[in-house]
Amino acid sequence: MNAPVPPPTACGGIDFHQEHGQRAVFCGLTGIVWLHRKIQDAFFLVVGSRTCAHLIQSAAGVMIFAEPRFATAIIDERDLAGIADANEELDRVVTRLIERRPDIKLLFLVGSCPSEVIKLDLSRAAQRLSGRLAPVRVLNYSGSGIETTFTQGEDACLAALVPELPRSPAEAAPSLLIVGALADVVEDQFLRIFAAMGIADVRFLPARRAGAMPAIGRNTRYLLAQPFLADTARALDERGAHRLAAPFPLGAEGTTGWLQAAADAFGVDDTAFAAATAAGRARAETALAPHREKLGGKRVFFFPDSQLEVPLARFLARELGVELVEVGTPYLHRAHLAAEIEMLPAGTRVTEGQSLDDQMDRCRAARPDLTVCGLGLANPLEAEGLSTKWSIELLFTPVQGYEQAGDLAELFARPLRRRALLEV
Amino acid sequence: MQLTLWTYEGPPHIGAMRVATAMTGLHYVLHAPQGDTYADLLFTMIERRDARPPVTYTTFRAQDLGRDTAELFKTSVAAAYTRFQPQAMIVGASCTAELIQDDPGGLAKALDLPIPVIPLELPAYQKKENWGASETFYRLVRALAGAPASRPAREPGRRPLCNILGPTALGFRHRDDLIEIRRLLDSLEIDVNVVAPLGASPADLGRLKEADFNVVLYPETARSAAEYLKKNFGQPFTQEVPLGVGATNRFITEVAALTGLDPAPLLDGLGSRLPWYSRSVDSTYLTAKRVFVFGDATHAIGIARMAARELGFTVVGLGTYSREFAREVRAEAAEHGIEALITDDYLDVEAAIRAAAPELVLGTQMERHVAKRLGIPCAVISAPVHVQDFPARYAPQMGFEGANVLFDTLVHPLMMGLEEHLLGMFREDPEFHDGVGPSHLGGTPFEAPQAAASLESVPAAAAPSLAVAPILLDEAVTITAASWAPEAERELKKIPFFVRGKARSNTEKFARERQLPLITVETLYDAKAHYGR
Numbered sequence: 001m002n003a004p005v006p007p008p009t010a011c012g013g014i015d016f017h018q019e020h021g022q023r024a025v026f027c028g029l030t031g032i033v034w035l036h037r038k039i040q041d042a043f044f045l046v047v048g049s050r051t052c053a054h055l056i057q058s059a060a061g062v063m064i065f066a067e068p069r070f071a072t073a074i075i076d077e078r079d080l081a082g083i084a085d086a087n088e089e090l091d092r093v094v095t096r097l098i099e100r101r102p103d104i105k106l107l108f109l110v111g112s113c114p115s116e117v118i119k120l121d122l123s124r125a126a127q128r129l130s131g132r133l134a135p136v137r138v139l140n141y142s143g144s145g146i147e148t149t150f151t152q153g154e155d156a157c158l159a160a161l162v163p164e165l166p167r168s169p170a171e172a173a174p175s176l177l178i179v180g181a182l183a184d185v186v187e188d189q190f191l192r193i194f195a196a197m198g199i200a201d202v203r204f205l206p207a208r209r210a211g212a213m214p215a216i217g218r219n220t221r222y223l224l225a226q227p228f229l230a231d232t233a234r235a236l237d238e239r240g241a242h243r244l245a246a247p248f249p250l251g252a253e254g255t256t257g258w259l260q261a262a263a264d265a266f267g268v269d270d271t272a273f274a275a276a277t278a279a280g281r282a283r284a285e286t287a288l289a290p291h292r293e294k295l296g297g298k299r300v301f302f303f304p305d306s307q308l309e310v311p312l313a314r315f316l317a318r319e320l321g322v323e324l325v326e327v328g329t330p331y332l333h334r335a336h337l338a339a340e341i342e343m344l345p346a347g348t349r350v351t352e353g354q355s356l357d358d359q360m361d362r363c364r365a366a367r368p369d370l371t372v373c374g375l376g377l378a379n380p381l382e383a384e385g386l387s388t389k390w391s392i393e394l395l396f397t398p399v400q401g402y403e404q405a406g407d408l409a410e411l412f413a414r415p416l417r418r419r420a421l422l423e424v
Numbered sequence: 425m426q427l428t429l430w431t432y433e434g435p436p437h438i439g440a441m442r443v444a445t446a447m448t449g450l451h452y453v454l455h456a457p458q459g460d461t462y463a464d465l466l467f468t469m470i471e472r473r474d475a476r477p478p479v480t481y482t483t484f485r486a487q488d489l490g491r492d493t494a495e496l497f498k499t500s501v502a503a504a505y506t507r508f509q510p511q512a513m514i515v516g517a518s519c520t521a522e523l524i525q526d527d528p529g530g531l532a533k534a535l536d537l538p539i540p541v542i543p544l545e546l547p548a549y550q551k552k553e554n555w556g557a558s559e560t561f562y563r564l565v566r567a568l569a570g571a572p573a574s575r576p577a578r579e580p581g582r583r584p585l586c587n588i589l590g591p592t593a594l595g596f597r598h599r600d601d602l603i604e605i606r607r608l609l610d611s612l613e614i615d616v617n618v619v620a621p622l623g624a625s626p627a628d629l630g631r632l633k634e635a636d637f638n639v640v641l642y643p644e645t646a647r648s649a650a651e652y653l654k655k656n657f658g659q660p661f662t663q664e665v666p667l668g669v670g671a672t673n674r675f676i677t678e679v680a681a682l683t684g685l686d687p688a689p690l691l692d693g694l695g696s697r698l699p700w701y702s703r704s705v706d707s708t709y710l711t712a713k714r715v716f717v718f719g720d721a722t723h724a725i726g727i728a729r730m731a732a733r734e735l736g737f738t739v740v741g742l743g744t745y746s747r748e749f750a751r752e753v754r755a756e757a758a759e760h761g762i763e764a765l766i767t768d769d770y771l772d773v774e775a776a777i778r779a780a781a782p783e784l785v786l787g788t789q790m791e792r793h794v795a796k797r798l799g800i801p802c803a804v805i806s807a808p809v810h811v812q813d814f815p816a817r818y819a820p821q822m823g824f825e826g827a828n829v830l831f832d833t834l835v836h837p838l839m840m841g842l843e844e845h846l847l848g849m850f851r852e853d854p855e856f857h858d859g860v861g862p863s864h865l866g867g868t869p870f871e872a873p874q875a876a877a878s879l880e881s882v883p884a885a886a887a888p889s890l891a892v893a894p895i896l897l898d899e900a901v902t903i904t905a906a907s908w909a910p911e912a913e914r915e916l917k918k919i920p921f922f923v924r925g926k927a928r929s930n931t932e933k934f935a936r937e938r939q940l941p942l943i944t945v946e947t948l949y950d951a952k953a954h955y956g957r
Contacts, residue, residue, distance in 0.1 A: 022461075022481055024483075025461065051437075054438065055462045058465065071427055072429075073428075074426045077547075113519075117524060144459075357507060375464075
């Protein structure tokens with residue numbers, strides 16, 4: 001799945017590096033924490049170990065208590081020793097779960113490192129259970145650490161949905177599909193802008209309900225709303241859909257570029273586009289201006305986490321005047337990020353992969369004004385006198401689109417303001 | 425396979441991390457897939473540590489599985505040694521690495537490092553976090569404490585010397601318990617040799633044998649190691665865990681007996697405010713309050729005992745997720761005339777709490793959330809806990825100051841005596857009407873949980889899931905009433921809300937047993953007389 005990308009020969013003017021070693025990143029199971037909020041009648045059942053259950057409860061924090069729609073089927077000794085037939089056990093657990101939660105329409109069996117290493121065939125299990133539990137649909141994908149890094153869990157989940165999507169008729173008018181889980185409020189904002197441009201048929205993947213997933217076909221033009229959707233894009237391409245190349249809708253410039261790609265594909269004229277986006281652009285500009293003062297000239301270092309790093313770095317550099325020390329990313333999809341890479345300041349150091357201790361050494365040596373990193377590193381770096389912004393918040397907070405551009409800047413400005421504020 | 429939403433304990437390698445992170449000069453190389461580094465943030469966020477745990481992960485991925493994960497492991501060990509220069513290392517596998525069957529011990533040994541490298545066997549599919557911590561500490565002590573020897577008798581005039589065993593990273597109040605116990609031992613004129621694992625280095629473990637005896641604060645993590653030290657160096661270890669005034673006094677007596685010192689000066693001292701606070705008249709209302717206790721075995725046992733004997737509560741439920749200590753918890757439960765609940769399934773705990781209909785729940789963060797949902801006051805007395813239970817302030821559980829802390833912790837969630845009295849006296853007054861609820865529970869009116877009505881009165885956020893999730897209900901809840909006469913219903917409303925649910929279910933049970941079709945005011949009071957309180 002995550003075959004290493006060969007070293008790019010001409011990647012704009014960036015200073016590209018690949019690194020191998022210890023990686024301090026989440027596995028793809030973490031994606032469940034926001035995906036289950038998005039698809040409201042889906043349940044995510046991890047087939048894994050106690051470690052997997054512990055990870056999800058650590059990542060989900062207090063959310064675990066609202067009877068969320070995820071759980072772990074913990075593989076135990078009996079399953080490993082073959083005393084219990086793992087498939088029968090899985091069927092038993094799933095049957096019990098569905099009885100307990102009759103509101104569930106879509107069940108994801110989520111593969112983990114243990115289930116993959118013992119080669120438990122979850123795709124067969126999903127097929128078998130789909131037949132038995134109809135009308136509940138059962139799908140599977142891998143969120144294991146050996147296959148996926150953090151947000152790639154969403155990619156794997158959406159890629160599993162694509163073959164299930166209904167086919168739109170060949171003669172249907174072009175429709176626009178937005179791919180990647182966005183906050184409801186952000187989806188609604190984009191719908192209004194597209195409507196103002198005259199693009200009426202806009203759908204989202206994932207949809208909010210299992211029964212309302214969008215149809216696709218040769219008429220489908222899709223925009224990626226997130227940079228980590230390589231497999232999903234490939235699956236959509238296989239079903240005849242066409243990707244619209246665009247930057248990602250982070251910041252005013254990214255949002256305009258992203259909307260522009262749709263406008264161009266749907267023949268929206270410049271006047272209509274300007275009219276539809278003018279108010280949003282103006283508001284974003286107003287919201288960003290005060291942050292430009294605080295962040296302008298600040299030196300920022302990104303540790304790899306979500307693949308959002310390159311678009312975020314582009315936003316910080318171009319719209320807020322930030323200086324980029326290093327932009328770490330777990331993977332760099334050159335095609336999907338082509339527009340972003342082009343917009344990065346020439347010579348930006350981009351590192352794909354990680355060797356944690358070496359990267360921390362570079363960070364310490366550079367002493368950036370702000371370091372974007374995971375929660376395992378944030379407090380230790382703060383204790384060394386470095387200001388940090390913990391990165392996982394960027395996945396849980398609505399940050400896309402014009403109306404959120406100011407909020408996005410605020411996420412980076414706040415740690416600096418706080419450091420200046422504290423007298424002790 | 426076990427369907428799990430919530431787990432009280434992490435896998436055993438988290439226990440090993442708790443020991444490694446507690447210590448200095450020790451490094452842990454963990455053969456684990458990418459993603460297992462999530463465990464770092466338990467230490468850096470929940471405990472707010474200012475450094476990364478001393479753990480190097482191999483973070484192998486699918487592409488490595490086709491190559492040589494064993495080689496990757498060796499490289500990681502070598503690199504970690506070069507970079508961190510530890511005095512000793514522990515090496516082991518997480519759950520996934522256990523399946524691919526590289527041999528961390530053998531591979532590390534092949535590197536022939538000039539420091540002790542201790543392999544850990546932590547069966548991730550059978551055991552859990554506390555076992556992992558205990559086993560890791562035991563292995564470290566075994567490897568580093570030195571050769572078995574008989575200990576020379578203490579020279580006359582020298583103060584007795586002890587080790588304190590058990591505090592770890594991510595331990596519930598371990599930091600402050602340690603301060604409190606050190607103070608106590610110092611007042612007894614006993615010196616502390618080594619505290620371990622918390623703050624100890626591998627070299628310090630080599631000095632363990634110099635002590636006269638061991639203080640075991642947390643049997644979950646330290647009993648195996650203490651037994652090893654007893655067997656090989658003849659060091660006796662303490663059995664009493666000083667939670668509460670009585671246990672602290674017994675602990676002092678026990679330590680005094682081990683050392684031949686006189687405990688009397690310390691026992692006579694005004695060590696804790698708890699005895700007076702508990703005797704003061706405002707505490708009278710605490711008498712026989714129904715309390716449900718759940719947590720790790722040490723805290724569950726100690727606090728149940730203290731709640732019953734020092735606060736005058738009635739323990740109506742006692743349980744633990746620590747299967748290793750089930751026997752001890754069963755014995756304690758028998759003392760309270762109840763049966764212990766040994767489970768790691770929080771739905772079982774929730775069902776037991778509903779069935780016991782307590783007025784106060786003492787548990788972990790899971791019980792806090794269950795109690796919140798049921799509208800029952802609750803205090804946290806055991807791990808697992810959230811970040812707020814690693815407080816900035818001094819907040820021990822053990823010793824005399826710990827008893828003060830526990831008094832406040834256990835009483836604050838309840839309504840204070842005067843407030844409860846006023847509520848009873850002026851229950852129809854607008855300020856004190858019985859729907860207001862205690863001010864410190866957010867002022868949200870609630871029905872007592874055992875009332876059938878509580879299923880409808882759960883907060884909206886939890887409602888949809890509750891509506892679809894069948895929950896084991898106790899008899900009193902599932903069987904709805906013989907119908908209530910309107911005037912009986914009105915009379916029921918005059919009973920303070922915090923006992924109203926109990927009154928309702930008792931009355932309905934009473935009516936059912938007598939096959940009364942209609943509950944009248946008479947029935948209500950007949951039932952009240954029948955059950956007493």
